[in-house]
Amino acid sequence: MASVLNATKRYMRPPPQYAHDWFSPLRSVDVIAGQITKFTFMGNELVAFRDASGKVVVLDAHCPHFGAHRGVGGRIEDGCLRCPFHGLHFDGEGQCVKGDFVSDPRSLRHIKSQPWTVHEVASSIFIWHGVDRARPARPLRFIEPDFFAGWSTPVTNAGRPLAPTNIFFPTENIIDIQHFYAVHNWTVNSIEQHPAEAPDGSFRAIMHMTFRGGAQSPYALVRRLGKAYTSAFDFNIAVLGPGMALSRAKLGPDQGDLELMSIILITPTNLTDCHIRVVSSVKQRFEGRLAKLARRVLGVSPEDILARVFLAIATKDFDGDEMIWTNRRHLQNPKPLPDDGPIVAYRKWCERFWPPDYLPDLHAGQAVADPPEYSLPASAS
Numbered sequence: 495m496a497s498v499l500n501a502t503k504r505y506m507r508p509p510p511q512y513a514h515d516w517f518s519p520l521r522s523v524d525v526i527a528g529q530i531t532k533f534t535f536m537g538n539e540l541v542a543f544r545d546a547s548g549k550v551v552v553l554d555a556h557c558p559h560f561g562a563h564r565g566v567g568g569r570i571e572d573g574c575l576r577c578p579f580h581g582l583h584f585d586g587e588g589q590c591v592k593g594d595f596v597s598d599p600r601s602l603r604h605i606k607s608q609p610w611t612v613h614e615v616a617s618s619i620f621i622w623h624g625v626d627r628a629r630p631a632r633p634l635r636f637i638e639p640d641f642f643a644g645w646s647t648p649v650t651n652a653g654r655p656l657a658p659t660n661i662f663f664p665t666e667n668i669i670d671i672q673h674f675y676a677v678h679n680w681t682v683n684s685i686e687q688h689p690a691e692a693p694d695g696s697f698r699a700i701m702h703m704t705f706r707g708g709a710q711s712p713y714a715l716v717r718r719l720g721k722a723y724t725s726a727f728d729f730n731i732a733v734l735g736p737g738m739a740l741s742r743a744k745l746g747p748d749q750g751d752l753e754l755m756s757i758i759l760i761t762p763t764n765l766t767d768c769h770i771r772v773v774s775s776v777k778q779r780f781e782g783r784l785a786k787l788a789r790r791v792l793g794v795s796p797e798d799i800l801a802r803v804f805l806a807i808a809t810k811d812f813d814g815d816e817m818i819w820t821n822r823r824h825l826q827n828p829k830p831l832p833d834d835g836p837i838v839a840y841r842k843w844c845e846r847f848w849p850p851d852y853l854p855d856l857h858a859g860q861a862v863a864d865p866p867e868y869s870l871p872a873s874a875s
């Protein structure tokens with residue numbers, strides 16, 4: 495084992511918090527037409543708003559004119575972001591197009607905030623974080639046509655903070671077979687596909703598990719009662735990146751053969767902390783009079799209701815993980831066991847998400863500072 499675990503390998507060193515990939519720091523409901531949403535993402539202070547067409551726009555919070563925070567006192571006018579300091583207006587491309595007190599708009603051409611690349615899908619807002627914010631190095635899987643065809647409308651909730659947590663800890667758990675017993679009290683009945691890189695580039699595993707209700711509860715009574723609710727399920731899980739994992743769970747016939755999709759989203763908020771959120775969807779299978787009646791009377795389908803139930807269960811199921819992640823330390827020379835899962839292969843796979851200029855020894859787990867976001871025009875210096 496010692497020869498496999500060569501601590502001089504870069505991928506075994508402390509990983510960066512500010513990895514390069516797609517991340518989802520916001521839900522769709524967090525960005526309301528006519529309002530500005532301030533948020534922190536990868537240590538950057540950002541603002542989000544909807545332009546005149548309703549498209550989500552994400553810009554650096556600080557104005558390229560003289561650095562005012564456009565989320566503090568700024569407002570949205572005609573789908574443009576108006577800075578409170580000198581009244582300059584920025585459109586959906588981040589271009590300054592108008593100034594309340596500017597006579598010739600042509601003088602504004604050099605004032606632009608380079609927008610972040612954004613996709614809104616699955617009730618969530620995804621942002622590309624990479625070398626070039628305008629050119630994602632990888633596609634976002636969820637925008638593939640028909641990705642959600644046959645599934646209920648994806649639902650999400652506010653999620654939960656993980657402070658402190660390294661961005662790579664949550665996804666590393668997915669290949670960490672033993673933790674499913676120890677932390678979640680799930681039983682791994684068999685492994686159909688051991689965790690490994692799949693042809694689509696994800697890191698994937700297929701396992702047959704048994705879930706027991708209330709297994710993580712601190713109360714003995716809840717744990718005892720929970721034993722009455724056990725459910726076998728097929729668990730197909732793929733890590734797409736440090737901030738995204740996609741799971742498909744198929745329950746047994748006693749649970750109605752339900753199929754559940756969960757997207758697990760992890761986002762660094764700063765150098766030490768993360769946030770985790772789940773998106774849930776249920777395969778549409780209820781037809782007939784009762785289902786139609788529910789849709790008509792309640793405005794939601796049985797699948798919508800089940801998706802919300804599974805979302806609550808999945809969010810709660812991070813209780814044990816949170817305890818481990820927020821107190822864990824990254825070891826560059828851990829002592830794995832054959833039963834752990836392919837931790838070394840996984841860390842090697844993860845290295846593709848490291849910023850190319852990240853120096854693990856120098857930064858010791860910290861992020862490389864982002865390059866300057868914009869420079870002042872020559873006339874302003």
Ligand code: FES
Binds near residue numbers: 559578580
């Ligand atoms: S600092 Fe924003 S308009 Fe001047």
Ligand SMILES: [Fe+2]
Binds near residue numbers: 667677678815
């Ligand atoms: Fe876990």
